[in-house]
Amino acid sequence: MIFTASRYTFTVSPMRESAAARPYHHGDLSRALIDAARRLLEAEGPSALSLRAVAREAGVSPAAPYHHFKDKGELLEAVADQGWDMLNQALGEARRSADNVRDKLAALGVAYVCFARDHPSLYRVMYDGSRDKEDMPAHVKLDHDSAYCQVRDTLVEAGADPADEISLELATTAAWCAAHGLAEMAAFKQFDPLKTALGSEEAFFRGVFEHMKIFAGDSDS
Amino acid sequence: MIFTASRYTFTVSPMRESAAARPYHHGDLSRALIDAARRLLEAEGPSALSLRAVAREAGVSPAAPYHHFKDKGELLEAVADQGWDMLNQALGEARRSADNVRDKLAALGVAYVCFARDHPSLYRVMYDGSRDKEDMPAHVKLDHDSAYCQVRDTLVEAGADPADEISLELATTAAWCAAHGLAEMAAFKQFDPLKTALGSEEAFFRGVFEHMKIFAGDSDS
DNA sequence: TTTGTTATTTTAACAATGCTAAGATAGCTT
DNA sequence: AAGCTATCTTAGCATTGTTAAAATAACAAA
Numbered sequence: 001m002i003f004t005a006s007r008y009t010f011t012v013s014p015m016r017e018s019a020a021a022r023p024y025h026h027g028d029l030s031r032a033l034i035d036a037a038r039r040l041l042e043a044e045g046p047s048a049l050s051l052r053a054v055a056r057e058a059g060v061s062p063a064a065p066y067h068h069f070k071d072k073g074e075l076l077e078a079v080a081d082q083g084w085d086m087l088n089q090a091l092g093e094a095r096r097s098a099d100n101v102r103d104k105l106a107a108l109g110v111a112y113v114c115f116a117r118d119h120p121s122l123y124r125v126m127y128d129g130s131r132d133k134e135d136m137p138a139h140v141k142l143d144h145d146s147a148y149c150q151v152r153d154t155l156v157e158a159g160a161d162p163a164d165e166i167s168l169e170l171a172t173t174a175a176w177c178a179a180h181g182l183a184e185m186a187a188f189k190q191f192d193p194l195k196t197a198l199g200s201e202e203a204f205f206r207g208v209f210e211h212m213k214i215f216a217g218d219s220d221s
Numbered sequence: 222m223i224f225t226a227s228r229y230t231f232t233v234s235p236m237r238e239s240a241a242a243r244p245y246h247h248g249d250l251s252r253a254l255i256d257a258a259r260r261l262l263e264a265e266g267p268s269a270l271s272l273r274a275v276a277r278e279a280g281v282s283p284a285a286p287y288h289h290f291k292d293k294g295e296l297l298e299a300v301a302d303q304g305w306d307m308l309n310q311a312l313g314e315a316r317r318s319a320d321n322v323r324d325k326l327a328a329l330g331v332a333y334v335c336f337a338r339d340h341p342s343l344y345r346v347m348y349d350g351s352r353d354k355e356d357m358p359a360h361v362k363l364d365h366d367s368a369y370c371q372v373r374d375t376l377v378e379a380g381a382d383p384a385d386e387i388s389l390e391l392a393t394t395a396a397w398c399a400a401h402g403l404a405e406m407a408a409f410k411q412f413d414p415l416k417t418a419l420g421s422e423e424a425f426f427r428g429v430f431e432h433m434k435i436f437a438g439d440s441d442s
Numbered sequence: 443t444t445t446g447t448t449a450t451t452t453t454a455a456c457a458a459t460g461c462t463a464a465g466a467t468a469g470c471t472t
Numbered sequence: 473a474a475g476c477t478a479t480c481t482t483a484g485c486a487t488t489g490t491t492a493a494a495a496t497a498a499c500a501a502a
Binding site: 062 | 452453454
């Protein structure tokens with residue numbers, strides 16, 4: 001679907017549900033902006049993601065986005081939200097497709113790192129917004145099927161005592177930190193020999209996770 | 222020590238050893254620039270760290286830095302290098318002051334996260350440069366007493382088999398990822414209740430590390 | 443329909459940034 | 473003293489985020 005208005009030409013992605021009644025002049029521009037940002041992000045990486053470039057990609061003037069997002073940051077937040085939705089979904093699938101309970105948590109971890117590997121720019125945006133604030137990324141702790149809650153629930157399924165809240169929170173945080181740490185490291189090419197030695201990248205991820213007990217020593221706390 | 226040349230006034234940090242024979246006009250400008258960058262970083266955070274601001278802080282013209290660093294990135298690399306030196310030193314101290322072998326690795330981990338907590342902007346710079354390249358941050362794997370090597374050596378001291386190189390690399394990577402992940406998360410205020418419940422921030426760090434065995438299940442590999 | 447209100451978009455402008463090319467300056471070498 | 477070269481400044485360019493003001497188009501009421 002292609003609109004032409006004044007001298008700007010731009011495309012509008014097909015409307016989803018009735019997400020929001022179609023606004024005034026040009027269809028759903030805020031969604032078009034988010035899509036344009038995602039397109040730019042995949043094509044050129046995070047450094048190319050300027051507000052003006054997004055507007056250009058969407059076919060509107062440099063100031064147009066400011067009527068839909070107060071800030072460049074607010075647009076990036078919207079992009080990040082989509083990323084979190086995708087990640088939550090990927091974790092859900094990994095969780096369902098794991099054979100036995102014992103492997104479920106490792107499967108979650110591998111799925112997490114694979115997501116970061118497959119969408120590196122998006123993953124960056126998902127965290128960059130939160131680094132300045134002192135809040136966790138959106139939807140990480142709040143939603144029912146948020147990534148965080150999925151990890152916590154999986155821990156309970158695997159035998160963690162849901163009554164010991166502190167221990168459960170610590171374990172969930174530990175899993176989260178481990179996955180995030182590996183996600184940020186995994187692309188370093190210093191790991192290439194290890195990956196080939198182990199046969200695949202996923203095997204490398206799994207191998208790292210298998211060693212995650214190191215900090216605990218051998219005793220059980 | 223204060224120089225005044227043309228209309229720019231700037232300070233030069235006291236010379237260290239004979240790091241490099243004192244250059245031409247204004248003393249050791251490249252060091253002065255790095256110091257200025259560090260000062261700005263601590264005072265205003267990473268977003269305020271523009272090359273022009275650094276030049277301003279150092280009392281030179283906006284183009285002066287380009288005779289000492291080919292890029293903004295190259296200056297940031299130099300700043301990051303100092304950060305890695307500091308971190309390596311902090312890890313070394315933590316390693317020496319740990320009572321028994323068993324606690325050494327946890328002490329290293331806590332020291333790592335404390336460094337990131339105490340120098341958040343510097344820590345950001347230390348990794349930001351490496352995210353674009355696909356290389357690990359400078360000096361992480363190369364130097365003798367690099368942070369990476371210290372972790373690996375500590376693992377060997379704690380009983381890891383130095384002959385099984387793959388397992389040792391995996392374990393070192395696991396420890397590194399865990400520490401980095403926690404370092405990036407630790408500032409989120411969602412953890413405040415946990416920190417107070419456990420008495421201190423360090424206790425929280427230790428608590429997370431103690432749960433790091435989760436990915437391994439209970440069996441030993 | 444006409445009129446008015448309001449939401450959306452454009453144009454134009456500002457300050458700031460990274461960086462480069464040209465000239466000035468000062469130290470070193472001969 | 474003359475020349476060379478490294479260092480620094482001045483000016484300038486393209487780009488960025490953001491704002492203010494003007495234009496445009498949808499809608500609601502008369």
